[in-house]
Amino acid sequence: xxxxxxxxxxxxxxxxxxxxxxxQPALVERWRSQGGELVDLLSQVRERCGGVAAFRLGPDPTVxxxxxxxxxxxLARHPDRYVKRSHRARLLIGDGVLAATGAAWKQQRRxxxxxxxxxxxxxxxxRITDAARTTAGRWAGYARTGQTLDVGREMHRFALDTxxxxxxxxxxxxxxxxxxxxxxxxxxxxxxxxxxxTDAQNAVAxxxxxxxxxxxxxxxxxxxxxxxxxxxxLLHVLLDAATERPEYTDRLxxxxxxxxxxxxxxxxxxxxxxLYLLLDRYPTAREQALAVGGEDPARRRRAIxxxxxxxxxxxxxxxxxxxHATEDDTLAGHTVAAxxxxxxxxxxxxxxxxxxxxxxxxxxRRFLTPDGRTTHPGAYFPFGIGPRxxxxxxxxxxxxxxxxxxxxxAYALAFHSAPTTTTFGITVRPGGPTxxxxxxxxxx
Numbered sequence: 001x002x003x004x005x006x007x008x009x010x011x012x013x014x015x016x017x018x019x020x021x022x023x024q025p026a027l028v029e030r031w032r033s034q035g036g037e038l039v040d041l042l043s044q045v046r047e048r049c050g051g052v053a054a055f056r057l058g059p060d061p062t063v064x065x066x067x068x069x070x071x072x073x074x075l076a077r078h079p080d081r082y083v084k085r086s087h088r089a090r091l092l093i094g095d096g097v098l099a100a101t102g103a104a105w106k107q108q109r110r111x112x113x114x115x116x117x118x119x120x121x122x123x124x125x126x127r128i129t130d131a132a133r134t135t136a137g138r139w140a141g142y143a144r145t146g147q148t149l150d151v152g153r154e155m156h157r158f159a160l161d162t163x164x165x166x167x168x169x170x171x172x173x174x175x176x177x178x179x180x181x182x183x184x185x186x187x188x189x190x191x192x193x194x195x196x197x198t199d200a201q202n203a204v205a206x207x208x209x210x211x212x213x214x215x216x217x218x219x220x221x222x223x224x225x226x227x228x229x230x231x232x233x234l235l236h237v238l239l240d241a242a243t244e245r246p247e248y249t250d251r252l253x254x255x256x257x258x259x260x261x262x263x264x265x266x267x268x269x270x271x272x273x274x275l276y277l278l279l280d281r282y283p284t285a286r287e288q289a290l291a292v293g294g295e296d297p298a299r300r301r302r303a304i305x306x307x308x309x310x311x312x313x314x315x316x317x318x319x320x321x322x323x324h325a326t327e328d329d330t331l332a333g334h335t336v337a338a339x340x341x342x343x344x345x346x347x348x349x350x351x352x353x354x355x356x357x358x359x360x361x362x363x364x365r366r367f368l369t370p371d372g373r374t375t376h377p378g379a380y381f382p383f384g385i386g387p388r389x390x391x392x393x394x395x396x397x398x399x400x401x402x403x404x405x406x407x408x409x410a411y412a413l414a415f416h417s418a419p420t421t422t423t424f425g426i427t428v429r430p431g432g433p434t435x436x437x438x439x440x441x442x443x444x
Contacts, residue, residue: 017330020063022054039319039347039424046348052332062341063331066348068355068378070332074323074344076377076386082323082342084388089262089426091193091200092186092208095252096259097391104247108256109391111241115234116391121398127165127230128399131158134171136406143411143438151413151434155272156184156265162399163264167257168218169230179214180261182207187266191425215254234260260392267317268396270427272403273434275311278362280415285364290409292368304404306367308397309380314362316382317390319347319428346381347428355379412441 023045031041042064045053051067065074074082087099097108114120135158142149160180161172185207193200201208222235238256242248279286289303323342328335336342351359355374356366366372373380383390390396413436421431 017333017335020052020054020061020331020334020336021049022056022061023048025056028055028057037424039345042320042343042345042348046345051349051352052334060340062343063336064348065331065342065344066352067332068349068374068376071344071349071378071381072376072385073331074342075321075381075384075388078329079386079388081325081327081329083326084322085324088190088322089187091190091197091204092183092211093259093262094255096255098259098263099255107245107247111237112234112256112391115237116393116395121394124166124395125398128162128402130171130230131162131165131399132403132406134158134161135403136410139407139411139438143440146437148416148435148437151276151415151436152269152273152430155269155276158403159265159269159272159399160261162268163261165230165233166264166395167233167235167260168222169233171229176214179210182210183258183262184266186211187262187426211258212254215257218257219250219253263390263392264395267390267427268400270429271308271311271315271317271396272400273430274315275307275400275404276413276436277415277418277430277434278311278314279307280413280418282362285362286408286412289364301401301405303364303368304401304408305397306364307404308400309367309382310362310364312382313350313356313366313380314360315428316346316350317396317427318382318384319424320345321384346384349379350382352379410441411438413438 027044027048028041031044034040041055045055045064046066051065052070053064054061055064056062065071084101087093090099093099095104097105097112100108115123135154138154139149141147157172157177160177164170164172164176186204189204189207193203218235219239222232222239235253235257238248238253242253285307289307290300292299292303321344323344325336325338325340325342327338330336350356353359355376356379377385381389383393383396416435416437417433419430419432419434423429423431
C-alpha cells in the first residue's frame with residue numbers, strides 16, 4: 001500500500017490579529033505645529049494607545065513598540081522578521097558593524113565578538129585603568145587649583161582615551177584629541193543634515209576629512225608594526241583579518257575603526273555625564289552607594305554599577321531602535337504588515353510606570369535588591385537585546401565602573417549650572433555645557 005510522503009516544514013503564517021491602534025491625525029498635526037521633539041510625539045502615542053501603537057508622519061503608519069513582550073518579540077525572538085535597514089550614522093561609519101546587514105554583518109560581528117567578552121575584555125582592563133588614572137590625576141589638579149571644568153568634556157576625554165588605547169595601544173595625545181572633536185561634531189549634526197546624501201556629505205565634508213586623516217595615520221602606523229606601549233590593539237585584529245579575508249579592505253578597516261571610536265566613547269561619555277548630573281540632583285545616592293560598599297571592593301563595585309544601571313534606565317545608550325518588518329506578522333495580538341516601519345523605544349519602556357514604580361525618580365537601589373526591578377528582559381535594554389545588542393556592552397560597563405571607582409570616593413562636584421534641555425539625537429544628551437568645580441570628598 002502506498003504511503004503518503006512526510007510533509008516538509010510548513011511556512012510561517014501569522015495569525016490574524018487586530019489592527020494596531022492608531023492615534024488621530026490631529027495629534028500628529030498639533031505636535032508638528034508645536035515643533036516638539038520626536039520623543040514628545042512618541043510619549044503621547046504611547047499614552048493614548050498603549051505599548052504597541054501606530055501614528056503617521058507620511059501616508060503609511062509607523063508602529064511604536066514599548067511593551068516589553070513586544071520588544072522581546074521584535075528584537076530577540078524574531079530579528080529576521082524585523083530587520084535593521086540602515087544606520088542613521090552611515091555617513092560617518094560607512095559599512096562598519098553598526099550599519100552592516102545580512103551576511104556581511106554576521107562576519108564582521110563574529111570577528112569582533114571575541115574581543116568584548118571573557119579573555120578579550122581582560123586584555124583591555126589595564127588600558128581602561130590607565131585612562132582612569134590619567135583622568136584622576138587631572139582631577140587632582142582641578143581640585144588643587146579650584147579650576148572650572150566641563151564635566152561632559154572630561155567624560156568624553158576619558159572615554160576617547162580609553163577606546164584609543166584599546167584600538168592602537170597608545171594613550172590619546174593632544175593632537176589626536178583635537179582632530180577627533182570632528183567625530184562629536186558630525187554626530188551632533190546628523191539629525192539636522194539634508195535628506196539628500198550628497199548634500200549631507202558636503203555639509204560635514206571638512207570634519208569627515210579630519211576623521212579620515214586620523215584613521216589613515218593610525219592604520220598606517222599599525223601596519224608598519226608600530227605597536228603602542230600597551231601592545232597591539234583592536235586595530236591589529238582588523239589588519240590581521242585583512243591578510244586572510246579580502247573583504248577587509250582599507251575602506252572597511254577605516255569604517256570599523258571609526259565605528260568603534262564612535263560607539264566606544266560617545267555613549268559611555270554621555271552616560272557618565274548624566275550620572276554626575278543626577279548625583280547633583282540626588283546627592284544622597286552617592287553617599288548611599290559608598291556606604292553600601294564600605295571597605296568591601298566587591299560590594300562597592302556592585303553599588304557603583306547600580307548607579308550606572310539606573311542612569312542607563314533614565315538615559316539609555318540607544319534611546320530608539322528603528323526596525324523594518326520584512327513579512328506580515330502578529331505582534332502582541334496586532335497585525336503588522338510587511339513593509340511597516342517599527343520604532344522600539346527603550347527610553348519610554350524604561351519610564352513606564354507599570355514596570356518601574358516612580359519611574360522619573362533616580363533610585364539606584366532598584367538594581368541592588370532582588371525585587372527592586374522587573375526581571376522581564378524586554379523591560380530594561382539600554383544597549384538593545386537579541387543578536388544586534390551592542391557589542392561593547394561589557395566594555396562600556398567596565399570602563400564606567402573603573403572610572404567611578406577612582407573618582408567617586410575622592411571628589412565631590414559642585415555644578416555652576418546644569419542644562420535645562422535634553423537633546424535627542426543618535427544618543428540622548430544634556431542640552432548644554434556642564435561647568436563645575438571639584439573639592440576633595442568628605443566621605444568614601
